[in-house]
Amino acid sequence: MRKFLFLTMLASSICFAQDPNLHIYLAYGQSNMSGQATVTSKDKETNPRFLVLRAANHSNQKVGEFYPAAPPMGHSESKVGIVDIFGRTMIENLPDSITVAVANVAIGGQSIDLFDKDRNKAYVQSAKNKGDTWWLKYYDEYGGDLYKRIVEMGKIAKQKGVIKGFLFHQGEADYQMNDWPKRVKKVYEDLIAALELDPEKTPILIGELATTAAGGDLGWRNTAVKEAADLIPNGHLISAAGCPALKEPNYTLHFTRDGYETFGKRYAEKMLELLKAMEPAPDTSKKDSVVVSDSTVKDSVPSDSTNAIRSLPTVRAIHSHEPQLYFDAKEQSLFIRTERKGKVVRYRVTGKAAR
Incomplete structure (x- = not known):
């Protein structure tokens, strides 16, 4: 339940923005x-x-x-x-x-x-x-x-x-x-x-x-x-x-x-x-401050920012190194996009509480 509440608070704290791509x-x-x-x-x-x-x-x-x-x-x-x-x-x-x-x-x-x-x-x-x-x-x-x-x-x-x-x-x-x-x-x-x-x-x-x-x-x-x-x-x-x-x-x-x-x-x-x-110089001084557990989401797939360009605006995190919450109009789903082991992945937010 705590992880579900965390996702809710994360969604409310992230600012909606135009598509940077x-x-x-x-x-x-x-x-x-x-x-x-x-x-x-x-x-x-x-x-x-x-x-x-x-x-x-x-x-x-x-x-x-x-x-x-x-x-x-x-x-x-x-x-x-x-x-x-x-x-x-x-x-x-x-x-x-x-x-x-x-x-x-x-x-x-x-x-x-x-x-x-x-x-x-x-x-x-x-x-x-x-x-x-x-x-x-x-x-x-x-x-x-x-x-x-x-x-x-x-x-x-x-x-x-x-x-x-x-x-x-x-x-x-x-x-x-x-x-x-x-x-x-x-x-x-x-x-x-x-x-x-x-x-x-x-x-x-x-x-x-x-x-x-x-x-x-x-x-x-x-x-x-x-x-x-x-x-x-x-x-x-x-x-x-x-x-x-x-x-x-x-x-x-x-x-x-x-x-x-x-x-x-x-x-x-x-x-x-x-x-x-x-282009800004790479910032390696910060690490991801949030880890999203696989138990709270499903369908981990590679990021597809091209779909986001021609659907709805993405949702951009306050800090570029934090997970990014965005809505994919093609799949009609809410996703969290982050980096794991050097690769960009995304997780579908289901709204189900972790047990």
Whole structure:
């Protein structure tokens, strides 16, 4: 009976938390972030470890819900771009227990001001006054406020998983804006504040524009892109060197399919490097302070954190070395997960008193 009461007290003392194995990235920008490469049948193949947190209203999917990632990842006419390649590269290089999700809020041809909470309304009104309205249908898919939609997705991300960083690519529309780097920094800082994130743990990856060497019309603006990355303490420049640009009738601003493949992988490589650097050093000073007797539980099996990612949030112990209590929605059972003889095991809580 004592052991049953112990389990009850343990359950009441542990704090419910989001799933730490669900890594979520908030992406925003203009056309290269929404994606311009033609969608192939292979692009439509999904992986349960790569998800889209739907940020736009289309495809009969609900905004704010997670779905297997496949284009369009942003608005309804998005194609394949940075986030598609980024996500697939991430899951190829992370442990099987980790799921990656991306929320993508991007519209082609638009200024950083469209993402600024203090400037966006005036920007939209100015565009309407000029008759520049072709993009408003995508704007409406994002709820009529891009900054607000990013914050909404961020709050959901914090409830369900962990925000690991921001992916950003924008700047072509603002090639004449001298203070563009400062405006980029302001939007990032506003998002960090609104979502109550730790900037030291939440990097922003900022990609270069198609380079002059690749034929890009605005490659000369990459000095400003670097300045933006340098202004933000946790900002990181992603090089576009060697990424082929697409020659179109009136301009060369977008990347080719090969360009996106290289560019998206570079975003992922940098993020993987940052994740590695942020890993805490192993703490061997503490030992498990609680031993759970086999007589109070049944069905000891290897831990399966992947199921927990796509079911209900896990329950995290106060100290990382204590047993962890969590609910597995797939099996509709409560488990205690702990380490025994160097291996992670879990025990099903039955509610039966030990004799």
